[in-house]
Amino acid sequence: MENIIEVKNISYQYPSSTSKALDNLSFSVTKGEWVAIIGHNGSGKSTLAKLLNYLLVADAGEILIDGQLVNEANMWTVRNKVGMVFQNPENQFVGATVADDVAFGLENRGIERERMLALVPAALKEVQMDVFADREPTHLSGGQKQRVALAGIIAVAPKIIILDEATAMLDPKGRKEVIAAIRKLKDRLGKELTVISITHDIDEAADADRILVINDGQLVEEGTPATIFSSGQRLLALGLDVPYAEQLKLALKNLDVDVPEEYLDEERLVQWLWQLNLKM
């Protein structure tokens, strides 16, 4: 299968820091995958996101995006392929109206006006913000702002979308809206869109195809959600959350109930408990 992202042995250290933010990190992402990256604050997740987009330059190692080396010569083509939504909805607005804001990325790329007139409304429609096209971004809710930021990215049709804790500052309703908008986009584009979601929301990570766990700048685990969540206690030790079913399993284990090692989602845990109940 074709790899859309290849990260090979990259390291990065901030000038003001005494330790490496990323330390010899390698992984790859298949075209069309949805990958969640989890790790506590300061683990290096956001640094990684910035390296993928050449907002930071790796000290060592190399990154290939869609077969192309991420370097100064290629940075503009790479950025056309990688769109990012950041954490704080307040920090990513430049336009006076919602539509202007979505057009900003297109203007930057020198897209002619005729095409913008079609692309902007289509992108806003995709995230169900078309009725807000003429509003000022400041008057929107957090979830609406993040959806506008997403529309700005959809308009330039990247192959990869990176969500850098894009839902962390939203209320539960806003969070659901944003996730639903990205899911819908992913369903429509299928293999043509790859999603990298850096998140603390474990339920969101549970829906990914694969999870990467980063700790102190290193990749400590990778696998399907089921594989990753089966090591619940290890995740907790790394300062991460586990899904509810796993929390309950741990609470039962603490009460000396024999629980299976493998990861069970909620439905399977209900079934397992019921079987146990019948057997007793």
Added chain:
Amino acid sequence: MAIEFKNVSYVYQPGTPFANNALTDLNFKIQPNSYTALIGHTGSGKSTILQLLDGLIKPTTGQIIFDDHVVDNKTSQKILAKVRQHVGIVFQFPESQLFEQTVLKDVMFGPLNFGKNPQEAQELAQKALRLVNLPEEHWQKSPFDLSGGQMRRVAIAGVLAIEPQVLILDEPTAGLDPVGRKEMMAMFAELHATKNLTIILVTHQMEDAAEYADDVLVMANGQLVKHATPMEVFADITWLQAQQLDVPHTVLFKNKLSAQGFDLSANIINVEQLALALQRSLKKGGNHE
């Protein structure tokens, strides 16, 4: 400190075409040393209540009684300033309000502002920084050189330094990672227990409200729609969903178990309670081996 709302209403921009009833006829009492969760979806009036509690705005009609101070529409700024000394409020993302050159100076700002001399202010600041577990090695650093979680602790210390009797927390864990969230909530629980602080927690995290609060106020459209124990509020899925509130995970999961045939008590709202009930239920079946 006890706080009582008596027929409190608040109107934004009264007497103009933009007049907007933010709060309508609120009546409730917050007991001294209680831990109250204030919940409701965005726009339900929670923030207006916070501003009233901190004396930043005055009720349009009705009274708020803080022990022996009565605040109504005509209360002077002088009285409000007195009330504010007893009520500390930690706003959302409080680290954005840090401004001083050093951590210690930033925390001293509040006490100095309330008339303490530099010596007293410094002692209060040191005490507060110890309460939030910020190691002394950071006290002379610029607050902007700290991590996000540490910056938030400094901002909270700034509020604790005025030695409030009531601590109001507006989404105090928003944006923190899972460990940061747990440490922060544990810290408030400890302050509540050891310092006899009255805590009012404004949150969207129903799990936190279910875990830590002993009293819950539910707001919707500017009105108080429920005032009850966490058990009463969170056990009722249908009602919570009608209010567009999240249901704690434990309650949802318990419902799945009940649908499967488990006979579980209605009084289960957190994961430890559910595990204990399941363990008992499994034991009751007897061991046929």
